[in-house]
Amino acid sequence: MANIVQAVRGTQDYFPEDMAVRNWLYSQMRSVSESFGYQEYDGPFLERFDLYAAKSGAELVEKQSYVFEDRGGEKIALRPELTPTLARMVASRQRQLTYPLRWWSFGPFWRYEKPQKGRSREFFQWNIDMIGEDSPEADAELAAVAASFLRSVGLQPSEVQVLVNNRQLMQQELEALGIPAAKHKLVFGLVDRRDKLSAAAWNEYGAELGLSQAELGGIQKIISDQQLWKKSPSLVRFFEAVAAHNASDYVRFGPQIIRGLDYYTGTVFEAWDTAGEFRAIFGGGRYNDLVNAVGGDPVPAVGFAVGNVVISLMLKALGRLPQLSAGAPIYVTVFGEEQLAASLTLAAELRSAGLAVASHLAADKLQKQFKQADRLGAKVVLVLGPDELQQKQVTLKDLRSGEQRNLPQTELAAELKRILSAT
RNA sequence: GUGGAUGUAGCUCAAUGGCAGAGCACCGCAUUGUGGAUGCGGUGGUUGCGGGUUCGACUCCCGUCAUCCACCCCA
Numbered sequence: 001m002a003n004i005v006q007a008v009r010g011t012q013d014y015f016p017e018d019m020a021v022r023n024w025l026y027s028q029m030r031s032v033s034e035s036f037g038y039q040e041y042d043g044p045f046l047e048r049f050d051l052y053a054a055k056s057g058a059e060l061v062e063k064q065s066y067v068f069e070d071r072g073g074e075k076i077a078l079r080p081e082l083t084p085t086l087a088r089m090v091a092s093r094q095r096q097l098t099y100p101l102r103w104w105s106f107g108p109f110w111r112y113e114k115p116q117k118g119r120s121r122e123f124f125q126w127n128i129d130m131i132g133e134d135s136p137e138a139d140a141e142l143a144a145v146a147a148s149f150l151r152s153v154g155l156q157p158s159e160v161q162v163l164v165n166n167r168q169l170m171q172q173e174l175e176a177l178g179i180p181a182a183k184h185k186l187v188f189g190l191v192d193r194r195d196k197l198s199a200a201a202w203n204e205y206g207a208e209l210g211l212s213q214a215e216l217g218g219i220q221k222i223i224s225d226q227q228l229w230k231k232s233p234s235l236v237r238f239f240e241a242v243a244a245h246n247a248s249d250y251v252r253f254g255p256q257i258i259r260g261l262d263y264y265t266g267t268v269f270e271a272w273d274t275a276g277e278f279r280a281i282f283g284g285g286r287y288n289d290l291v292n293a294v295g296g297d298p299v300p301a302v303g304f305a306v307g308n309v310v311i312s313l314m315l316k317a318l319g320r321l322p323q324l325s326a327g328a329p330i331y332v333t334v335f336g337e338e339q340l341a342a343s344l345t346l347a348a349e350l351r352s353a354g355l356a357v358a359s360h361l362a363a364d365k366l367q368k369q370f371k372q373a374d375r376l377g378a379k380v381v382l383v384l385g386p387d388e389l390q391q392k393q394v395t396l397k398d399l400r401s402g403e404q405r406n407l408p409q410t411e412l413a414a415e416l417k418r419i420l421s422a423t
Numbered sequence: 424g425u426g427g428a429u430g431u432a433g434c435u436c437a438a439u440g441g442c443a444g445a446g447c448a449c450c451g452c453a454u455u456g457u458g459g460a461u462g463c464g465g466u467g468g469u470u471g472c473g474g475g476u477u478c479g480a481c482u483c484c485c486g487u488c489a490u491c492c493a494c495c496c497c498a
Contacts, residue, residue: 006471006489063424064496081498109498114424117491118498125498196494259497282498307498335456370458378458385456399458 010113010121012309020324021312022124025153026106029126029306032149033104036141038128041103043085049075051084051294064111078110082127083263083287083303084294090131091296099132099299118279118310129303131291136234139267139286139302140241146271146282146304147247153311154320160281163254164269167285169232170222170258177218183209188258191223195256222255229253238267263287267302278314282306328358329420331373335385336363343384346394346409353413355420374399380416 007013014022033040052061066078079085082105090097105127113119128145130138143162150160170191174184186209194202206216222228229235235253242251251269259268268285272278284304292298315321332347334340340363347359358376360369366383373381383395394412397404398419407415 009489111497113496115490116493119496120498123498280498305498310498333457365455366457367454368458372458374458381457383456387456395456397457402458404457 008121010115012120012122016326017324020326021321022308024322024324025126025308025311028149028152029104029106029128032145032152033126033128035148036102036145038102038104038145040105041089042105042107043079043082043089045079045108046076047079047085047088049077051088052077052080064113066110066112080109080111082107082109082125082305083129083290086127086129086131086303087287087290087294087296087301090299090301091291091294094291094296094299097132100138101129101131103131104128118313120309124308126306126308127303128305129301131301131303132299133302134286134288134300136237136267137241138300140238140245140247142284142302142304143238143242143251143269144245144247146269147245147250149306150250150271153315155315155318157249158274159318160250160271160273162251162269162271163257164235164238164251164267165254165257166229166232166235166267167258167264168266169228169235170255173222173228173231174219177215177222179211179215183211185262187211187219191219191256192258194220194223225255226253228255234266259283259285263290263293265289269304273314277317278310281310281314327376327378328356329377329379330355330357330382330416331369331376331378331380332357332359332382332384333366333369333373334360334363335366335383339363339384339386339389342389346382346384350413350416353417355413355416370397380419382412 012018030040049065049067052065061080065080068076070076086103086105090101106124108122109125110122113121115121128142130142143164146162150162167188170188171181171184174187175181179187190202190206190209190211193205197205203213203216206219211219229239239248239251239253242248254270257268257270259270264285265288266286268283270283271281273281282304284302286300286302288300289298290301312321330350332343332350334343344359347357350357358378360372370381379399381397381399383397385395388394388406391406392409393406394409395404395406396412396415
């Protein structure tokens with residue numbers, strides 16, 4: 001045990017049961033994406049480091065990127081996020097594409113962070129974006145996609161909420177307080193910490209940023225005003241559209257939501273578990289300047305990203321993960337040496353008929369073979385002994401009901417399909 | 424990057440400087456044509472790793488690695 005080479009810190013091994021969960025999530029993401037007409041794409045896992053510089057958050061670029069120099073002296077990064085890649089891809093074919101683009105992707109990302117629960121150095125993300133449409137209705141469609149996804153994995157509105165805010169609204173409100181635009185970024189950082197610091201510590205931090213007591217009081221008033229969204233015509237339209245999507249139960253206004261990445265320009269949103277036990281489940285927003293920033297003409301865009309780690313932890317904690325068995329539902333035993341070939345052939349014929357079948361490979365005790373079938377999650381076990389062979393029959397045992405019967409080999413494939421589809 | 428906690432069997436955990444254990448899991452038998460339940464028996468350990476103190480270290484000290492927690496940041 002102590003001699004086993006350790007896995008790289010912050011990475012996760014996906015054993016079959018873990019892979020089943022990841023693939024199940026992937027399939028939910030795929031079906032929700034496709035149900036809204038989004039198309040799957042992917043970018044390279046390696047990008048030039050420059051792509052991220054000054055376009056993502058400084059923390060993400062300077063501290064959390066895996067960066068190396070390739071043999072040609074090029075500074076290369078393992079992608080820490082997908083959005084800049086998407087912007088680059090759009091810019092490179094800007095005139096050939098039909099807008100709005102509805103694109104989604106699922107793949108690995110790397111960030112050099114200190115691993116904790118729900119945060120690893122290698123993780124998977126679902127990214128889904130709409131590009132070329134600058135409207136509250138576009139933002140609302142993404143929120144509706146998010147709500148559909150939460151519903152599809154079995155999370156209730158009482159358990160997860162998508163909190164939405166608008167950066168422009170917040171900037172207007174700050175300016176109304178007399179806080180200059182140059183300070184807004186720092187103030188956003190302050191807003192982000194409202195829930196984490198005590199009132200006194202928060203005030204102290206605000207004072208360090210050079211804010212007066214009057215300004216701090218004003219900021220507090222803004223971020224606790226649940227009706228503030230009514231001042232933003234854009235958010236009003238947004239919530240109307242969300243209601244039309246039948247997604248209102250999952251989506252509400254959250255004046256404290258700001259987000260760390262620098263490229264967001266308008267609507268921003270994050271999903272949180274209402275119990276507050278986990279970190280953010282996903283986050284996203286509108287980024288209208290990013291395509292321009294990577295060298296294309298300006299194109300408006302909105303999207304969000306969901307990591308696989310937090311949502312898996314949460315579904316597991318809530319007991320919402322479905323029963324996922326990766327093994328074949330049919331297990332063919334080997335009665336004895338003499339029947340080995342016939343048993344393998346039986347399995348081969350069933351596979352030709354379109355069934356998934358695992359074969360035992362030796363004439364072990366049937367007890368052992370049944371036990372193995374049970375543990376591998378098989379639903380049906382087949383036995384081909386001398387009696388069955390003589391009568392051209394097969395014994396079929398349903399492991400769930402415990403019922404067992406003989407039937408002619410010619411009827412076997414059809415009967416198995418009937419039994420397995422019945423569940 | 425900062426601060427803190429914890430590493431003992433496959434898993435969950437005992438052993439408070441003096442023989443490394445239990446439950447679950449696993450293997451075998453009861454049961455030579457049948458899984459799950461039960462009974463009995465059995466396998467399994469560089470106590471994360473390296474060093475130090477001691478007659479003697481799972482236990483105390485130092486270092487290191489890993490995990491977890493709070494910051495930071497964020498999926």
